[in-house]
Structure formats: structure tokens, C-alpha cells
Amino acid sequence: MTGRTLYDKLWQSHLVREEADGTAMIYIDRHLVHEVTSPQAYEGLKLAGRKVWRPDSVVATADHNTPTRNWDKGLDGITDLVSRLQVETLDKNIKEFKAKVYFPFLDKRQGIVHVIGPENGATLPGMTVVCGDSHTSTHGAFAALAFGIGTSEVEHVLATQCMVMKKSKAMQIVVDGELGPGVTAKDVALAIIGTIGTAGGTGHAVEFAGSTIRGLSMEGRMTLCNMAIEAGARAGMVAVDDKTIDYCKGRMFAPTGAMWDEAVAYWRTLTSDTDAKFDKVVTLRGEDIVPQVTWGTSPEMVARVDGKVPDPAQESNPVKREGYARALKYMDLKPGTPIRDIQLDKVFIGSCTNSRIEDLRAAAAVAKGRKVAANIRLAMVVPGSGQVKAQAEQEGLDRIFTAAGFEWREPGCSMCLGMNEDQLSPGERCASTSNRNFEGRQGAGGRTHLVSPAMAAAAAVTGHFVDVRELN
Amino acid sequence: MEKFIRKEGLVAPLDRANVDTDAIIPKQFLKSIKRTGFGPNLFDEWRYLDRGEPDADNAKRPLNKDFVLNRQRFVGATVLLARENFGCGSSREHAPWALLQFGIQTIIAPSFADIFYNNSLKNGLLLIKLDPQIVDQLFRETDANPGYRLAVDLEQQTLTTPSGESFHFDIDPHRKHCMLNGLDDIGLTLAHADEIRAFEAKHKTAQPWLF
Numbered sequence: 001m002t003g004r005t006l007y008d009k010l011w012q013s014h015l016v017r018e019e020a021d022g023t024a025m026i027y028i029d030r031h032l033v034h035e036v037t038s039p040q041a042y043e044g045l046k047l048a049g050r051k052v053w054r055p056d057s058v059v060a061t062a063d064h065n066t067p068t069r070n071w072d073k074g075l076d077g078i079t080d081l082v083s084r085l086q087v088e089t090l091d092k093n094i095k096e097f098k099a100k101v102y103f104p105f106l107d108k109r110q111g112i113v114h115v116i117g118p119e120n121g122a123t124l125p126g127m128t129v130v131c132g133d134s135h136t137s138t139h140g141a142f143a144a145l146a147f148g149i150g151t152s153e154v155e156h157v158l159a160t161q162c163m164v165m166k167k168s169k170a171m172q173i174v175v176d177g178e179l180g181p182g183v184t185a186k187d188v189a190l191a192i193i194g195t196i197g198t199a200g201g202t203g204h205a206v207e208f209a210g211s212t213i214r215g216l217s218m219e220g221r222m223t224l225c226n227m228a229i230e231a232g233a234r235a236g237m238v239a240v241d242d243k244t245i246d247y248c249k250g251r252m253f254a255p256t257g258a259m260w261d262e263a264v265a266y267w268r269t270l271t272s273d274t275d276a277k278f279d280k281v282v283t284l285r286g287e288d289i290v291p292q293v294t295w296g297t298s299p300e301m302v303a304r305v306d307g308k309v310p311d312p313a314q315e316s317n318p319v320k321r322e323g324y325a326r327a328l329k330y331m332d333l334k335p336g337t338p339i340r341d342i343q344l345d346k347v348f349i350g351s352c353t354n355s356r357i358e359d360l361r362a363a364a365a366v367a368k369g370r371k372v373a374a375n376i377r378l379a380m381v382v383p384g385s386g387q388v389k390a391q392a393e394q395e396g397l398d399r400i401f402t403a404a405g406f407e408w409r410e411p412g413c414s415m416c417l418g419m420n421e422d423q424l425s426p427g428e429r430c431a432s433t434s435n436r437n438f439e440g441r442q443g444a445g446g447r448t449h450l451v452s453p454a455m456a457a458a459a460a461v462t463g464h465f466v467d468v469r470e471l472n
Numbered sequence: 473m474e475k476f477i478r479k480e481g482l483v484a485p486l487d488r489a490n491v492d493t494d495a496i497i498p499k500q501f502l503k504s505i506k507r508t509g510f511g512p513n514l515f516d517e518w519r520y521l522d523r524g525e526p527d528a529d530n531a532k533r534p535l536n537k538d539f540v541l542n543r544q545r546f547v548g549a550t551v552l553l554a555r556e557n558f559g560c561g562s563s564r565e566h567a568p569w570a571l572l573q574f575g576i577q578t579i580i581a582p583s584f585a586d587i588f589y590n591n592s593l594k595n596g597l598l599l600i601k602l603d604p605q606i607v608d609q610l611f612r613e614t615d616a617n618p619g620y621r622l623a624v625d626l627e628q629q630t631l632t633t634p635s636g637e638s639f640h641f642d643i644d645p646h647r648k649h650c651m652l653n654g655l656d657d658i659g660l661t662l663a664h665a666d667e668i669r670a671f672e673a674k675h676k677t678a679q680p681w682l683f
């Protein structure tokens with residue numbers, strides 16, 4: 001028998017049944033639920049008179065709509081009534097349909113769904129994880145099989161505990177070598193997307209491997225797997241090693257005692273066999289990667305910080321050329337502009353890509369002893385969860401940020417997608433640690449440049465992009 | 473969902489790659505707790521000149537006359553012609569809901585994003601993947617022929633142009649079966665409830681920490 005990939009192992013250990021044509025029923029261990037993609041699913045259940053198959057698999061939180069200020073006002077702090085209704089609808093649905101745990105708005109463990117899963121041990125190695133949210137790929141950092149799903153599928157998993165799907169092809173992205181100082185998981189993710197394109201992983205489950213990946217912390221691996229969806233892959237994953245196991249130990253929902261040992265013994269098997277075959281393999285060299293900045297309206301429109309905005313005229317593919325030209329128009333950038341000459345209006349540090357403690361530490365290290373530049377109207381730091389916030393405050397990071405002129409906010413998705421009032425105004429230009437630079441993503445007419453937390457902090461204190469490695 | 477067997481309709485060309493779900497239905501409309509009412513806000517930022525809000529009266533808003541779906545010749549289109557990686561971005565099912573509620577029944581493109589593909593088929597929105605050269609040809613023909621219509625036969629898996637030229641397309645047999653019969657996925661899965669229970673018991677013995 002030839003070796004199996006990590007994906008094969010996760011797939012086979014959750015296969016309930018399979019039709020001759022490959023249509024499979026896959027058992028789901030963990031279902032993360034948030035307020036935006038769940039109301040219609042619960043409504044569907046109610047209308048059909050169905051029950052939730054295993055309420056104990058559900059972990060829920062409100063994160064997309066919640067405000068990042070005025071928490072002292074309670075629910076009245078959500079001034080948009082439509083948003084408020086959605087948050088209240090989740091409260092009601094969880095009360096009626098039950099969950100293993102719910103971190104509602106204002107709870108001290110509330111936070112972005114992809115941050116709270118891992119930090120509470122609700123995401124564990126070997127699991128299948130779904131959520132009505134494309135960035136569910138984040139959880140693959142734990143050698144879990146994690147997919148973003150739509151609302152019909154949310155309803156389907158609630159009712160049946162299963163997903164009906166076909167197996168994807170397996171792709172391996174190998175990054176070897178040591179990252180230079182100031183180069184982070186975010187830069188690796190953007191460099192990969194710049195190389196393979198936003199559709200490069202379509203139809204594939206991606207495993208990230210190589211010494212660079214093994215060198216990343218769990219936070220870094222989450223950042224990387226988070227952005228697998230931006231490369232078109234529905235799932236991204238990293239094999240289990242000591243870091244995975246150390247991270248899980250002692251978390252709220254992690255096993256303990258003899259069961260912990262049993263679990264660890266199993267988790268250690270969650271790697272691709274050395275003779276496993278992948279349908280596609282892409283290799284990058286870690287030492288070649290430098291800090292990255294996106295210049296366009298798709299994450300693949302990315303350049304090195306020491307690079308320039310490209311000239312569409314140089315692009316031979318007509319669809320791409322037109323896309324570049326359209327992006328430059330939307331972004332109000334001229335071909336050939338050095339990336340460092342791009343002046344900014346706002347800076348956002350947060351989102352499920354980069355709002356964990358390590359991200360905040362990296363940004364604070366740059367902000368320390370410096371001041372937000374005069375041309376920056378708003379620089380905000382939004383921790384990924386209440387727990388991240390508490391830890392950052394314990395370490396004094398909040399004071400570093402506020403002393404430098406950043407705003408320190410309550411946790412949530414915030415300006416990653418601007419469903420609450422944290423938005424860009426038309427024409428505003430933002431350095432953002434989030435994952436999508438689509439037109440209007442952070443606010444209608446807003447212009448987003450994706451960067452790492454350290455690069456965002458460096459942009460905040462200089463007012464334009466700068467190679468963070470030159471600041472020290 | 474509604475059954476999809478044979479349909480034919482007017483074609484509208486949306487000539488750009490990587491059309492993302494934020495463009496298909498902007499975030500402010502995701503606050504709804506309902507499944508309907510998204511049609512008027514499909515491609516909101518491209519279709520209107522002002523910023524849309526969930527409670528706005530869309531009939532009173534200024535239209536962007538240049539946007540393809542606002543052009544007289546494409547009013548009433550039910551087939552959307554698109555480019556690579558259509559539907560990339562978030563998992564919001566509001567995207568296929570908005571397309572369907574606007575009146576789009578079929579989208580043709582060289583490639584689609586995975587989650588959007590699943591979401592669409594589950595809702596009875598047929599997505600047809602064709603070679604980029606064929607898509608190019610369809611763009612040219614749509615452009616050259618006002619009133620250009622395409623006929624889709626899901627049963628035969630064919631797409632037919634007004635001149636009678638016919639193209640075969642692939643679709644997963646399970647999805648095809650569900651679309652042809654308008655079947656509810658949940659009901660189909662629950663027919664295997666015993667198997668799910670048996671699997672669950674075995675899984676619990678193997679990995680008790682998951683329960």
C-alpha cells in the first residue's frame with residue numbers, strides 16, 4: 001500500500017459512507033456557529049420540524065456584527081437595529097437548540113470564531129471542523145480537516161452531523177529554509193498566493209510542509225491556513241508536531257489525564273507518510289520571502305515591500321491585464337509607484353488572520369516608543385478575543401499601543417469586513433492585517449492593502465509603507 | 473428548491489475575472505435574518521451610484537447605467553456569462569440567493585470558487601464550467617448579437633446557442649440528480665440515519681475525547 005497523506009487519514013477516519021461515484025458522507029466533530037450565516041439555517045430546521053443532531057458539537061459566538069466600543073452600554077451599544085436583531089437571534093437560537101458552549105456578545109471569552117475555537121481547545125488535532133465562514137480553513141493548523149460552508153450546509157450539518165461531499169485532490173506546498181528577521185507567516189501566505197494565484201488551490205486540500213512551516217508557531221500556522229482559502233483551497237492543514245500538542249495542553253476543552261495521553265498517541269500519527277503522493281506540489285524558498293504588500297483588489301495582486309506597483313501594459317494575459325488596470329483605477333495607484341511611496345489614511349490590526357497574542361506582540365514591538373504619523377486618521381488594534389485582550393493587557397501591550405496613538409478596542413471582526421461601524425470611508429486607504437482586499441470589503445470605496453502586523457504598525461508610525469526591517 | 477430541467481434565456485456578459493462574493497452581495501445586506509429580499513441588492517456597488525442600505529427604497533436609487541445588468545439590452549437576462557474564479561471570497565450563501573432572486577438561473581464561466589459552487593447548486597442555481605476558449609466565443613457572440621439567448625438542458629448536459637451549436641458540460645451526478653428532482657439534501661442524508669449513528673458509536677470509542 002502506498003503511503004497516505006494527512007488529508008487521506010482525516011478523510012478516512014470520518015467517512016460514514018461512500019457512493020460508487022465518490023459522493024461521501026463525512027462525519028463532523030465540531031461545528032462553529034456565528035450570527036451571520038446561522039439564522040436562516042436555524043429557521044430552516046424549525047420550519048422542517050427537525051432537531052439538532054448533536055448540540056454538543058456546536059460552539060457559538062457573536063463576532064461579525066458586534067461593536068468594538070461602548071460595551072458598557074450592553075446590547076444598546078449595537079446601534080444598528082438590523083445588526084442587533086441578528087445578534088439577538090443567535091441568543092435565541094442557541095437557547096432553543098443548545099450548544100456545547102456559547103460565548104455571546106459581552107462575554108469575556110467572546111471573540112472571532114476562528115480565534116476562540118483553538119484557544120479554548122474546541123479545535124483539536126484529528127477533528128473535522130466546519131463553520132459557515134470561509135476562513136474555517138484556519139483550524140487546519142491543528143491537523144484538523146476544516147471547511148468553510150454555506151448556510152444550507154450549516155443547516156445540513158446541524159440536522160445530520162454530516163457533510164455530503166467529494167474528496168478533493170491533495171496539494172502540498174513546501175516552504176523550506178529560514179525566514180529572515182521581520183518576515184512572518186503573513187508574508188509567507190501572501191508570497192504563496194502571489195505565486196500560485198487566488199485560484200491556484202481550487203479543488204484541492206492543501207498541506208503546508210517544509211522546515212519554514214515547522215519553524216512557525218501555532219499562531220503563525222493559523223495565519224497561513226487562514227489564507228489557504230485566499231489561494232482558492234477549501235482546506236489548508238499542517239501536520240502534528242510538538243508545537244501542536246504543547247499548544248493544546250491545558251486548554252478548556254482539551255482532554256486530561258489518561259485520555260490526554262491516549263489522544264496524544266493518536267495525534268502523533270497525524271502526518272503524511274513519507275511515501276504519500278500528492279496530486280500537485282509547489283515549492284518555495286523561505287529565505288527568498290520578504291515583507292509583502294498587496295497593491296490591488298485581489299490577494300494575488302501582491303508585491304515585495306521594496307517593489308513597485310506593476311504596469312498592466314506589461315501583462316500578456318488580456319483578462320489579467322484588464323483586471324490589473326481596473327484594480328489600479330479602484331486603488332488610485334499609478335503603475336511604477338514604489339510601494340514605499342504609498343501614503344495611508346488608516347491602519348487596522350486585527351481579524352482572524354492576525355489578531356492573536358503573537359501578532360499583537362509583533363505590532364507592539366514596532367509601535368513601542370514611537371508615535372502614529374500625523375497623516376494617519378485612525379490606527380486601531382482589535383484583539384481577536386476577550387482572552388487575547390486580557391493577555392495583551394497583562395503584558396502591557398495595550399499601554400504601548402495607546403501611548404503611540406493607536407486605539408485599543410474590544411474584540412470582534414471589526415474592520416476586516418466592516419459589518420459594524422468600523423469602516424473605511426470612500427477613498428480612504430488602509431494598511432490592514434486582514435485577509436481580503438476586495439473592492440468595498442472594508443467599507444464602500446475603501447482601499448485595502450494587506451500586510452503583516454509588524455508591517456501595519458510600521459506603516460502607522462511612518463504614515464506610508466516601509467520595510468519593517470529598516471525601522472530598528 | 474425548484475426543479476431545473478431545461479431552461480433558456482437571455483444572456484448578459486459580465487466581463488471580469490475574480491468576481492468575489494463581496495461584489496455579488498455587499499456585507500451590509502448580510503445582517504438580514506431572512507433568506508429572501510436580496511435580489512434588488514445584487515452587485516449593489518456596481519449597479520447603483522449611491523451606497524445601498526438594507527432598509528433603503530431601491531426603486532428610488534440612482535442607477536449606474538453603464539453596468540451590464542442595467543443596460544436595456546440585457547434586462548431580463550437569466551444567464552450570466554462570466555470569467556475565471558467567479559464567486560471567490562466568503563462562504564455567504566446570500567450570493568446565490570441574490571443571483572437567483574434577481575432572476576439569474578445559470579452562470580457560465582471557465583472556473584468557479586469551490587464554496588460558491590456548492591452553495592449555488594444546493595439552491596438550484598446551475599453553474600456551468602466550460603473551456604476558456606468556448607467562454608470567449610460566447611462572449612463574442614453575445615456582444616455581436618442583441619437578444620442572444622442560450623438553451624440549457626441539464627438532463628442532457630448541453631448548452632445550445634441560437635445557431636444550433638451545442639456544447640457538453642460536466643456536472644457531478646449526485647448534484648445533477650438533486651437539481652433535476654428539486655431534492656432536499658437533508659432528507660436524503662437522514663435516510664442513512666442508522667449508518668450515521670453506527671459510525672458515531674465507533675468514532676466515540678476510537679476518539680472519546682471528541683465527545
Ligand code: SF4
Nearest residue numbers: 135351352413416417
Ligand atoms: S475576521 Fe474577517 S475573515 Fe475572519 S471571520 Fe471575521 S469577517 Fe471573516
